[in-house]
Amino acid sequence: MKTNTSNKLVKFLNQDYDTLKAQCLSKKALFSDPTFPAAPESLGFNLLGPNSDMAKEVVWKRPKDIIQNPKFIVGGATKADINQGALGDCWLMAAIASLTLDPDILARVIHPEQNFEENYAGIFHFQLWQYGQWVDVVIDDLLPTRNGKLLFVHSLDKNEFWSALLEKAYAKVNGSYEALKGGSATEGFEDFTGGIAELYELNKAPSNLFNIMKKALSRGSLLSTSISVKDVTKEQLVKTHAYSITAAEELVRLRNPWGHKEWNGAWSDNSKEWDYVLPQEKAKLNYSADDGEFWMAYSDFVERYSKVEICNLTPDLSSSDHVGQWALQQFEGNWKNGSTAGGSSKNTATFSSNPQFVMNLDHESHGGMHTCSVLVGLMQKDMRKERKLGHNFNNICFAVYPHKGGKLSHEVLSTAKAAFTSEHYARREVSQRFALPPGQYIIIPSTYEPNHEGSFLTQVPLVGVSAPTMYITAAKYLTTQ
Structure with missing residues (x-):
């Protein structure tokens, strides 16, 4: 038995970021990670196995070999930086998108001071929670590409690489990229925060669930939702697909990690309901065009979605004064x-x-x-x-x-x-x-x-x-x- 009262950081696979980087700089060499190599075994074992169609023509490249002047972060880390690639890890994308809502939590995970300019050595590191302890995960920046483009998660800004590198670190702690296929957003939430999750089935949700969601968001909690395989929608909502819940202000705001394919019913981007909303109210609700994020009435949300998952943050991670x-x-x-x-x-x-x-x-x-x-x-x-x-x-x-x-x-x-x-x-x-x-x-x-x-x-x-x-x-x- 143990109590989670320490934030002591453990070096994943005993790799020390500072030591490894110093060695590379002294040798004037770029880091290549022997524990998670740029090789077929890091991609996967079945659908991404060495002889699979998805693994064909995959070339591992560093950002400097993909595009001129790569950046770790461009204009701050935002939801627009998380766009799902060829991997079925929408749950992880939803978790990372929600992570961007709290700059303090995000900074703990990604070390935003990292860059491709000063003392660049092809090595990066990320902080993740793994089963009761925080671990510092070291990676090289060799990323899987096909036809010169990132195969998996990518930012809308082609010069930005923090999300692709974070996905690689997460793949490393789980054994391979393919190991990330399918899951629950709360799994990612907990691994980015060390918090504890809870689940609400919407067909038997408490009457005050909207207020629970609203208060959870105000505390900095991370929320996601999805539609079960048995449910069918004709309104551009994707079944068995994780969505981030990013706001609850009279309406509910959700985000598709694909960065597109949005709800087209009431309160969708081009619906007539917005014609009766004052410009200043639209601005307050961060109303925007086709970017994967959209608003819904709470009644429509409860009717169409199947569950809500909430990750409660520990006090050391939350910026709220009301966490207790x-x-x-x-x-x-x-x-x-x-x-x-x-x-x-x-x-x-x-x-x-x-x-x-x-x-x-x-x-x-x-x-x-x-x-x-x-x-x-x-x-x-x-x-x-x-x-x-x-x-x-x-x-x-x-x-x-x-x-x-x-x-x-x-x-x-x-x-x-x-x-x-x-x-x-x-x-x-x-x-x-x-x-x-x-x-x-x-x-x-x-x-x-x-x-x-x-x-x-x-x-x-x-x-x-x-x-x-x-x-x-x-x-x-x-x-x-």
């Missing part, structure tokens, strides 16, 4: 076949073998309220790296039970009623908010089916805000029967 003081309590564990891989509660014969964590919820009585708001996130680790071996995300979930002492046995769990059972998803994280009375509880993270192996990180915010207050006074990993 909290940190993340983190529990690490493993599911091992034959010992701790017991499947979900539907498999009670093995369920009790899963790791168990105990937490205490205390609450200051206020206004007659007698429950605590709890947010739990269960995240499986390093599964994208396993894709080249034919593995994918486990289907994961967690259950919460009242606790009266000791580890819960099979006999107890076979008759006990869970205080809360999460949804189960085959994705990196299951994260849900729920209410419980004060007391002591056990969290049991599991794969949905037994005998599935993997390592995980469970996160619970420690809250210390104005009453009514919920906070965890004690938490530990139960290892004894």
Whole structure:
């Protein structure tokens, strides 16, 4: 068990940026990264494998070989700098686009002082959060191109390369570019902020969701949305595609990471509704032409989209004065076949073998309220790296039970009623908010089916805000029967 209270930076793969750069400058050589080489294995293993059509004619080039006078950032890092390429990582593009809304968070990730002029050595670095710790990721600036153009993410300004280099750093920590295909925007949100996410299904959303979204945006939280595969739209909205939510001001503003293909219904760029809005109000809403960003009425948004994901920022990252003081309590564990891989509660014969964590919820009585708001996130680790071996995300979930002492046995769990059972998803994280009375509880993270192996990180915010207050006074990993 550990609490996320330190911002200590870990050197990814033990590569020290300053040392490597100094070595290159002394040798008057450009850096080539041996841990993520400009080679087929860095592209991928199947759709981008060495013999795939997508990998044909790919040439790795440095920005100086692509265009004259390349720049790291041109005119500030903005949403227009993130345009999806030939890789199915719209979720990552949505996350990066939202990242540009907060200059302080963005600066921590990308080190904006980097450039192609002063002491240039073909080496760059980025700061990412990975499973409970911040890591500094070093890359060279050799980028995959075809016919002289960037193959993947690119800026509208052809001289600008920060987004392409950030995508490469993210591909490196996940094993390859292809490992980034498909995902949830909150995965990127968390890896850029160290925050904790929560999910709202719009078909059962709380009545105050719009206010939740508006307040979350005012706190600097990052938001995304998408339409499930079962939903169909004829209004230029793309199914199974991640959109950033960039504002909620009477209307909801979204952005397609493609940089084009926008909603064409009410309040779209050329709709008649804008004819009745004063110019100064248009300016306030940052109304613009075809750039991938568009406005919708909240009622249209809820009707057409399937879910909203919110990444709550830790206090050290948020510039808001209204976040409150909290940190993340983190529990690490493993599911091992034959010992701790017991499947979900539907498999009670093995369920009790899963790791168990105990937490205490205390609450200051206020206004007659007698429950605590709890947010739990269960995240499986390093599964994208396993894709080249034919593995994918486990289907994961967690259950919460009242606790009266000791580890819960099979006999107890076979008759006990869970205080809360999460949804189960085959994705990196299951994260849900729920209410419980004060007391002591056990969290049991599991794969949905037994005998599935993997390592995980469970996160619970420690809250210390104005009453009514919920906070965890004690938490530990139960290892004894």
